[in-house]
Amino acid sequence: MSAAIEAQKVTRRFGDFVAVDAVDLTVEEGELFGLLGPNGAGKTTLIRMLTGLSRITSGEAFVAGVDVRRDPVALRRAIGVVPQALTSDLDLTGWENLDIYARFFEVPRQRRRARIEELLRRVELWERRGDLVSTYSGGMRRRLEIARGLIHRPRLLFLDEPTIGLDPQSRRTIWDLLRELHGGDSLTISLTTHYMDEAEALCDRVAIIDHGRVVAVGSPAQLKASVPGSDTLDVTLDGPASEELAAAMGALPGVRRIDREDARLVVRADDGARILPRLVEAITREGRTVTAAAMSRVSLEDVFIQITGRSIRDGRAAASEARRSSLPRRFT
């Protein structure tokens, strides 16, 4: 495998503010790679640099084999970009939107028609090709913009928060489309998101970015496994759990931590599926009855908390709070 994205010490400063701080990143060809982090973490700035839309202050980056700083035109021909803002023309039809962008890429007329048809069918907008985009729903517009990003058959597709503001059904449709592009076409995809479930559901590997730095990289499974006691067992007994019982259960092999709360025992373990039967058996041996048991696996949200010490929602709230506090009082 060769690298689709190779970034070394990539930094972006705005005056004294460091938006992206010496990021090293490698994305292999054919990967669906996620950049995960709260708003204001530096994801979009990093993507803007990798797509040639923003200057790199220091460091170097190669995208699709092209030196981002030296050959922006070759870079643009090699990549497709689906920005966060919906930028398709409302006054043009779906077909016209794709046709205009195909001409930006100087796709020859004969190939253009076939490619537009292929893409519109693929994103399930063929029947609506002649309608003005102003009549499309948000999900349809996003699908059209993904098709637009693919019009010139790029080697690598960048998507910035592709499902932001969409209803659950539209999100699922976009997910299916991305899975198809990734699985069927082996397209390399770089996906920016602050939705943990999205990154978990779609990405081969994820980089968690916070305060302009990449703080962790790995597959969702690897990242989750890096959290000690990655599974949670919630066991309810027939009566209040004694301290002695909790201590005995805590001594079982594989149990990382145990918390007692009236009739509940909350157990953190590395391999919950293996521990649960043993736990029930040990409780029964102690003469108690288990009335309910549930197991939940660690999520990327837990990974984020483990690494950064706060939840991604706190980060979003903090970012929005920081923006508000930077405004004059009369605007807040």
Next chain:
Amino acid sequence: MITRVLAVFERDLRRMLRNPMTLFGAILMPLVYLIILGNSLQGPIERLPLGVVAFDQGPEAREFIGALQALERGPKTVRLVRETDAEGALASLRRGRLAGFVVVPPHFSSDLARGRNAAIGLYVDNVDAVASAALVAAVTATLPAVKSPLARFERHLGPAEVRPQEIYPRVDYDTSLVPAVVVMAIFIGSMLAGGFNLVMDRFLGVHESYLSTPLTRLDIALGVLGSGTVVTMASSALVLSAGLLLTGGRVHGGPLGWVALVLVLFLTTFGLLAMMMAALGRANHPRVGQMLGGFLNVILFFPSGALYPIESFPAWLRVVAVVDPETHSIAALKAILFRSGDLQAAATSVAYLIVFGLAMAALAVTTLKRTL
């Protein structure tokens, strides 16, 4: 490059054509200006209510009042209202029933007969500067009538007169506004097709999407300039046709006159569009575009001599008029439309428009290369 520029051109053109209300507004607004301005600023001031308080019935006093009556019946500048005393007339003036009143003092005629100075009092409501100035001018103009019959009788002089000779076909005020209205249509078209489109596209992130394709900033600038020129020229041509139809005007000079007309429309459109793109090159919110558009309209339209002769301006405003492209555009259009096709009269203005257009295009491209 041509393919890319044409794609931007076509995209903008389609968008504008699919917003007929905007285009309709760009055509309708200048025509409304023509009708409103044409009827609100033109023509003599008539029927100003003038009170007359006469304390003297002598020959000169009667002569003066006779001259005022002639003014009432002839040019109808005033409508005379008999008043019995000055206090009552003053009260009527304050209440707005009179625009002014004259007081002929008791010894007016006898003082004049004895060779003394005699004055008639004229009280005006000077809140309305234009009406009061017209009233002062009209009343002052009647004074020579007080003595002139006697002078003519003594010296046996014949009446002198001035016969104005107009060297071009008659141009009434409505028709004289047509060039101004066409230039206003070009300004509005440039603002909508060039300035606002550019600002909105930047605001909505369209340029960012553009720049993640092989499209260059120059491609975008040329595409917007091209589509804006076509749309603005088409709308201004419609305004010109409607203006000529409404006023009964026509294009002089045969085919050459038409060619010159299209050339002036093109140069004005190109120059104003490029100026708008340069001015709004840094604007990143539609509100900035609206504010700047309104500001530019005022500082370009009014000093252009569109409504009032430049010769009446103070020195500093004349300087503004000289560099104002709309001044030259209106002058060129007047030469083509009203000077019987005397195209040489438009040569200097056309030369200025060429220089202005090239300078603004260079400035727009330079600005947009940095700011897009």
